[in-house]
Amino acid sequence: MSTKDWLEKDYYKILGVSKDAKPEEIKKAFRKIARENHPDQNPGNKKAEARFKEASEANSVLSDPKKRKEYDEQRSLFGGGFKFPGAGGARPGGYGSSGPSMDDLFRNATSGNQDISDLFGGLFGGTTTRRTTRSPRRGTDIEGEVTIDFTQAVEGTTVSLQTVSDAPCASCRGTGAKAGSVPKVCTTCQGSGMKETQTAGGFAMAEPCPECRGRGLVVEDPCPDCSGSGRARSTNTMQVRVPAGVTDGQRIRIKGKGGAGENGGPPGDLYVLVNVRPHPVFxxxxxxxxxxxxxxxxxxxxxxxxxxxxxxxxxxxxxxxxxxxxxxxxxxxxxxxxxxxxxxxxxxxxxxxxxxxxxxxxxxxxxxxxxxxxxxxxxxx
Structure with missing residues (x-):
């Protein structure tokens, strides 16, 4: 089994177990999938056959402590889900249709004066370029609390809930700059919001830029209402549906009803803590x-x-x-x-x-x- 397969495939997801699953959990999960998708039980079913082979491959790695340790270390190194380019046809770098192995990549990188960052820039179809566009940022999750009657908890109800969350400042429209001025691109990160540092192993680690705090912009003349943050407190009243059968102390998640995102990012979620009043009889x-x-x-x-x-x-x-x-x-x-x-x-x-x-x-x-x-x-x- 190639290193490429190990980096591209999430064997834990294939078997439906967590990354810290115990051997007996892995064994139980594989047996269930094998029993449901075995070719003898599904003659002519190509989908079931592929599922059986996929689960067998995952089990052969995760059930072996040595292979599992090596698999976890390699995926941790590249963050998991690493994808090799060129799904079809010739691969870049002249490695042929089968694609480069990890040994080929590092051997070529260390045989001359090639920098490791150049290697990965070429691997993904071009030279490395510094990102200058600000990436979308997901909005914050917010919490609310409601108290309902015992009967409402049993049957379900709709309640009015007032929430307070972050939203783009109305005065500066989210720029953080005072009226009549505009923020400037951060010179430290070139507007990317991230700063790269080289580790001892030659890899580049990215972290939020300390100068602009990840925004990619620097405000020289801040908005007096939001102090240059571009965010302001927003009060919103909404109708929340509490499902039937909710219990006292239960938290309900309402997707997309949290704080607004930045730069086109999705909003956060709303979590509602439900308190139920006791019933005098039941x-x-x-x-x-x-x-x-x-x-x-x-x-x-x-x-x-x-x-x-x-x-x-x-x-x-x-x-x-x-x-x-x-x-x-x-x-x-x-x-x-x-x-x-x-x-x-x-x-x-x-x-x-x-x-x-x-x-x-x-x-x-x-x-x-x-x-x-x-x-x-x-x-x-």
């Missing part, structure tokens, strides 16, 4: 609602049909069998929280046998007569 356990229902001693002993409430519907009748002990839980199907697949959880009803705090003379006599009839056995024996 509780919750996952997708099930919980409810405690008091019953009398005679109802528990002799049995009874009782009515129990539901969260947003009519009461339902529940049969309490004779001899029901205190704390027994009954299940009412389909009266719980709506699940993501459209089904509903259940209502869990727990019986709480009530003991009278005082008795009339007749009731006390009747209970003593009952005790004489059933005997004086010790339930704690």
């Amino acid at each position: 509780g919750r356990k996952g997708d099930n609602l919980t409810l405690e229902v008091p019953v009398t001693f005679t109802e528990a002993a002799l049995g009874a049909d009782i009515e129990v409430p539901t969260l947003n519907g009519p009461p339902v009748r529940l049969r309490v069998p004779a001899g029901t002990p205190n704390g027994r839980t009954f299940r009412v199907r389909g009266k719980g929280v709506r699940k993501a697949n459209g089904d509903y959880g259940d209502l869990l009803v727990t019986v709480n046998v009530q003991v009278p705090s005082s008795l009339s003379a007749e009731a006390e006599a009747a209970l003593r007569n009952y005790a004489d009839v059933v005997g004086s056995g010790n339930p704690r024996a």
